[in-house]
Amino acid sequence: MTRFAVFSDIHGNLPALKACHADALAQGCDTFLNLGDILSGPLWPAETAEWLMARNWPTIAGNHERQVLTLPAERMGETDRLTRSLLAETHLCWIDSLPATLALPGLFLCHGTPESDITHFLFDVDDGRLVEAREGEITARLGNVDAPLTLCGHTHVARSVTLTDGRRVANAGSVGLQAYSDDHPEPYIVENGDPLARYLVVEHGRVDVRSVAYDCRAAADRAAALGRPDWAHALMTGKLPLTR
Numbered sequence: 287m288t289r290f291a292v293f294s295d296i297h298g299n300l301p302a303l304k305a306c307h308a309d310a311l312a313q314g315c316d317t318f319l320n321l322g323d324i325l326s327g328p329l330w331p332a333e334t335a336e337w338l339m340a341r342n343w344p345t346i347a348g349n350h351e352r353q354v355l356t357l358p359a360e361r362m363g364e365t366d367r368l369t370r371s372l373l374a375e376t377h378l379c380w381i382d383s384l385p386a387t388l389a390l391p392g393l394f395l396c397h398g399t400p401e402s403d404i405t406h407f408l409f410d411v412d413d414g415r416l417v418e419a420r421e422g423e424i425t426a427r428l429g430n431v432d433a434p435l436t437l438c439g440h441t442h443v444a445r446s447v448t449l450t451d452g453r454r455v456a457n458a459g460s461v462g463l464q465a466y467s468d469d470h471p472e473p474y475i476v477e478n479g480d481p482l483a484r485y486l487v488v489e490h491g492r493v494d495v496r497s498v499a500y501d502c503r504a505a506a507d508r509a510a511a512l513g514r515p516d517w518a519h520a521l522m523t524g525k526l527p528l529t530r
Contacts (some may be wrong), residue, residue, distance in 0.1 A: 290402025294321035299462030305500035322348025459484030464524035
């Protein structure tokens, strides 16, 4: 790989994915990596699966792939239940085939951390918001992974950290959703503050965040049509509704 693109947390947002793909091609990227949380959302999960399956990129599963596949409907969140109902068996077989982590030459891919798909790697939660994790915490989460560059997602916030020992960890941000709330390890929110899709371009160890405009109105309209005005607001603004 020379110059390559890293996508994460697409969440079924096919217009955002296509816009990032086009931008990455224009940047000269010749390889594409996908770090999970690919389909879950009130958008285009089946269509996103078909688009990605046709390209066969190196891809890992995120926590939402695991949840959609393994949790009974009554234990799924609202978004995962909707996503599951929109997927065909071929899509489920595809996500079932995805590894939780992947080692490539000079790279290690994980969704959350090497040991957990729901733990933030480069951030902690404090008073309902993400805060940057300290180097000691990041080193402990990285463990004995010795790749020069570890790539992660899950948090939806891009960040790159070079550790004292020279190893580097980079979060790709989110292609598909710039604001959300969650309750692990405690309730918190993330708001990137704009609707731009985000991904990484990596070349010879350099990591650059790309922010890409796309038809967020189409995505918001789709979310609203599927009964999720909260997603529609987040997709348009990169912020959560005040009435959440």
